[in-house]
Amino acid sequence: MGCGGQSATAAVETVYRAESRRVLATLIRLLGDFDRAEEALHDAFAAALQQWPRDGVPGNPRAWLVSAGRLKAIDALRRRARFDASLRLLAEQLEGEAHEAELDEVEDDRLRLIFTCCHPALPADARVALTLREVCDLTTEEIARAFLAAPATIAQRIVRAKARIRDARIPYRVPEREELPARLDSVLRVIYLVFNEGYSASAGASLTRADLCTEAIRLGRLLLELLPDAEVMGLLALMLLHDARRTARTDAAGELVRLEDQDRSAWDRRLIAEGSMLVRRALASRNFGPYALQAAIVAVHAEAPSAAQTDWAQIVRLYDVLLSLGPSPVVELNRAVAVAMRDGPAAGLCLVDALLARGELRDYHLSHAARADLLRRLARIDEARSAYRVALQLVRLEPERRFLQQRLDELGD
Incomplete structure (x- = not known):
């Protein structure tokens, strides 16, 4: 079909954004080499920039680009064949292969x-x-x-x-x-x-x-x-539910805001609804795994009207199922924090101390930060200060470091 030069150039740019990864994937299959396919992709779009303003945008741009890229790759192999005979054989093989089903x-x-x-x-x-x-x-x-x-x-x-x-x-x-x-x-x-x-x-x-x-x-x-696998649903749900809270995790100055202190009206309810729906589908399949269970835990947080109304008993149960699928010290730490919210800080501290005694999380700043917070809640202030200092020695992210320093400063001298 016909098309003005300017609109054809814009069409090339639009097709690149929408189709270039699909075209590349097909060229990799046809040419059997990443670098050769990338070169062919660029050559195909260069040809489109030359030809589409003159001849019009083809009815099936993706098919045109795949075909052009494949032919450009064969031409390039032929040019190089005088230095490497094996490339001539490869060019002949690629040219001889049926490619009617290139896009099927x-x-x-x-x-x-x-x-x-x-x-x-x-x-x-x-x-x-x-x-x-x-x-x-x-x-x-x-x-x-x-x-x-x-x-x-x-x-x-x-x-x-x-x-x-x-x-x-x-x-x-x-x-x-x-x-x-x-x-x-x-x-x-x-x-x-x-x-x-x-x-x-x-x-x-x-x-x-x-x-x-x-x-x-x-x-x-x-x-x-x-x-459409249950664990793919679970992972997408987990990311959507976390991302729904992303902007509320920091204040206007870029400082970290704890989950219980976040403005829940700033959470993206559209993402939460989509994530929760995917969690339900994944769990209903009975083929779910760790990602779907982690998403289910985040969904409980996301659907709670306030921090005080969070169903910590359900969260602990979900962590129990998650741990039954495979041991993980980080999951155990998260479960310990949930137990502390359900049964009190002393119960959580007992679990965190046992974890640290095993040595697996000794260099993990969040384990010491969790311990410090539980000690603070138990009014064991000197021990809390020591735990915050250990966490500060291990933390790498600047907003987290400032947050921990603030918590330490709040305890006074």
């Missing part, structure tokens, strides 16, 4: 891309970097900023991850049904790691980074659309 499984291609980027054979930090780069289209500089790393470090992780995929011949496919539970866990872990870095940054001056929360939720929605 485009959504499967996106799922393949996610599972490949999150393959357990890759180091955890490489999985995160590769997923944000290839699935979310974040630049190396954006990823580096988000994780307080040098762009060169992130670029190296991505290059090594691609080399590992190529050298280890990691298959570009969705796992078979019997493999899916183990492989899906790796994907969910990567998405939640991205979200947690946005929701509760591991270091730095800011408590939250909204852009990473947004990207993780976008990944969660995409995964649920492609794979």
Whole structure:
């Protein structure tokens, strides 16, 4: 169809935002190589910028781009073939393969891309970097900023991850049904790691980074659309319910606000409703796991009209079920805090002291912060001061450090 030059250029930009990751995923399947597919993607869009203003925007832009990218890749292989005979064979193979069904499984291609980027054979930090780069289209500089790393470090992780995929011949496919539970866990872990870095940054001056929360939720929605599994529902629900409270976690000066002190009218009720609905669906499936249970706990908090009306007994029960699925000292710590709210600070302190005596959470600032708060509530002020000082030595995030210092100062000399 015909189209003016300016509107055709705008159409290319619109199609890039909406379709580039889908086109890339299909090109990776067709060309069998990340770098070759990325080069083909850029060549295809460059061709679109030249041809669409002249010839008009095609009826199926995605199909046009995939076909153009594939042909550009074959041409590039032929040009390089005089230096490497194997590339001529590869070009002939790609040209000879039937590609009428290039777009038939485009959504499967996106799922393949996610599972490949999150393959357990890759180091955890490489999985995160590769997923944000290839699935979310974040630049190396954006990823580096988000994780307080040098762009060169992130670029190296991505290059090594691609080399590992190529050298280890990691298959570009969705796992078979019997493999899916183990492989899906790796994907969910990567998405939640991205979200947690946005929701509760591991270091730095800011408590939250909204852009990473947004990207993780976008990944969660995409995964649920492609794979409607109970734990995918659970993870998306968990992120939505946490994100609903994000803006209330800090005051106007950027200082940390505790859950019980947050302005609940500032919580996003639309996200809470969506998250709670997903929790109910996940739990009703009877195939739920840790993410759905964590989401159920956050839902109890989110649906309570006030901190005083929180159903702590239900929260403790949910933590008991969560621990039955697998031991976790951090979950035990959270359960201890819930027990303290249900049965009193002495009961919670007994559990926290037992945890610290085991040594697993000795270097975790929140375990000492929780202990300090319980000692404060028991009016054991000298011990509370000591516990706050230990927590302050371990904390890395500046707003949390200021919060703990404030709590210590409130106890006086």
